[in-house]
Amino acid sequence: MTGPPTTPPAGRPGSRSAPARPTIRDVATRAGVSPMTVSRTLRDDPRVSSTTRERVMSAVAELGYRRNELARNLRLGGSSGLVGLVVTNLANPFYSQLALGVEAVTGEHGLKVVLGNTGEDPQRERRLVEELTSRRVDGMIVVPAGGDHSHLDPISVGAPVVLAARPPANLSADCVLVDDFGGAREATARLLASGVRRPAFLGLPSWVWTTSERFRGFSAAVQEAGLEVDDRFVRRHHGTIATAQEAAGELLALQDPPDGLFCANSRTTLGAFRAVTVTGAQLALAGFDDFELADMLGVPLILVAYDPGELGRQAARLLEDRMAATGDAELPPRRVVVPTTVVEYGRG
């Protein structure tokens, strides 16, 4: 009963090549009904008679029609069905897993994720946020780069904003964080419990929020063990494995070197591991972030593990929550903390 192989709808004047996508009107014409009936059919409106529905659906199939969500969303209120996701470095497995978590949750509700990568450049972040705003994203999840987050104000963005991994500064917004303090504290406590008496800390510059939190956790554990944080044993580096190795090497070269080291992230841990391997020093290692092969390095390692995907999923849930809110509700900013666990490798 399918009609004769229809010629594709007449392309717009001038473009003979690209078989211009059929619109709802083409379908209507083909099915011998009005565009409204097609629209209703596609919306699964129960008022459409089943015979009409069938005619419409055949026309849809024959023409290969796909509803234009752009036009639909415009008519529906100007939103896009898109969620903006702005991260600092997608090449970092941490953020790609976060992205995966976001995608998994938003995908369940038909929202799609638009990606932006800042490379830790606040300037670029501003640009990306503006572009996403112009595209009328229904919400945004951002791992903020700079120190001032005022440009992430949901008001100016025109949609809810959720920060991930780092808390808002100069801004009232939901956020999802890792338990940086608790994780660092517990790992450090285990390090001390294993007999370390001269603990050291190696991390990024102190203005990096996660590093400062992890340092707080480190300090707390040290003090709770009745020890004191030795300033000479607190070092910062610039985030690469190489600089971490260098900084760890300096610690080991001290006249009275530390006997244990807490590293504020995985690259730091790897740098420290290299320094230990190269020098053959006796240094118990702990660090934030679990990583593949940690169990294969042949040295004992106490690591703080957590699920980056969970960070993304929680962020997406907070966001969807806000999007669902009428807006009059004005729920106050929420803060979700993702738990950490401590894992030990290479014991014995």
Add this chain to the structure above:
Amino acid sequence: MTGPPTTPPAGRPGSRSAPARPTIRDVATRAGVSPMTVSRTLRDDPRVSSTTRERVMSAVAELGYRRNELARNLRLGGSSGLVGLVVTNLANPFYSQLALGVEAVTGEHGLKVVLGNTGEDPQRERRLVEELTSRRVDGMIVVPAGGDHSHLDPISVGAPVVLAARPPANLSADCVLVDDFGGAREATARLLASGVRRPAFLGLPSWVWTTSERFRGFSAAVQEAGLEVDDRFVRRHHGTIATAQEAAGELLALQDPPDGLFCANSRTTLGAFRAVTVTGAQLALAGFDDFELADMLGVPLILVAYDPGELGRQAARLLEDRMAATGDAELPPRRVVVPTTVVEYGRG
């Protein structure tokens, strides 16, 4: 000279809370001009007088106006300024780096990336592709999951399609591949040059395209060395480190075990490494994919390295090329191969 703090444009009836975004008409009213003039100003049309331009720009600033790209794109021809990126597993660093490469190139031209993750599920891939089509993406980059790619036909998608990492099947489309054959061949050749006489191969099931290519490369190198591929030394596993370890263990348990092993990907290599570590066997290792810490494992390792980001960048370039084409040009499908290099770790 800025006017008095204007009350935000009257919200639509019923929504008193969200300060509805200003439209081009609000700006026009505020600036005392017509919407067209605002539109022209925003497009940097030189015909607008500088005085008018200033008035408009102040109004824009005062109202916090942002052009609605959705409406704009609809009017301009129904495209979205979006590129769809469908990958199999974003948690895999390979694909996240690929994504970063795509984002970097498309971002230069104002295109944004919409993400989709299939988890290797062809069904989900179909759904994602349809959704992206409905959103009128201007193009799509896909790491295809199944064996049949007919649903990726640019005609039905309505936009150019570029495949990445795996070649098209039942489909004519551009694609970007890694030199799987060449890389495997060279690494295997080095393995043999190091004295291996009884080479083995461990990979995924043979219907996985990359594995079969890499096996071809392995075989070529073996034959070029005047040896033969021993069928008992060719094994498949299911892609996890654990199954790889198991399969490698079986090889090592043979009465006359191999003295060298080529692993078809990084998880395979890691599994084999574990098996070697556990059993203490003498087995020279080579494999496809470089990975962090490969130099720290304490065993010699010959690895095939390449830049996944380059795969993404090339894919994005092919796509933009197609998008720019008039469509009448009908350039034939192109295939770009990203080169590999062989790196050796732990020698001595």
Add this chain to the structure above:
DNA sequence: CTGTTAGCGCATTCAT
């Protein structure tokens, strides 16, 4: 240089 008309593709409102 600026304004008016018209319409991108779709869905709400009001008719029938």
Add this chain to the structure above:
DNA sequence: ATGAATGCGCTAACAG
């Protein structure tokens, strides 16, 4: 149960 008019926000095409 279906259709006609109207407009989402924006901009070509054509006035003036």
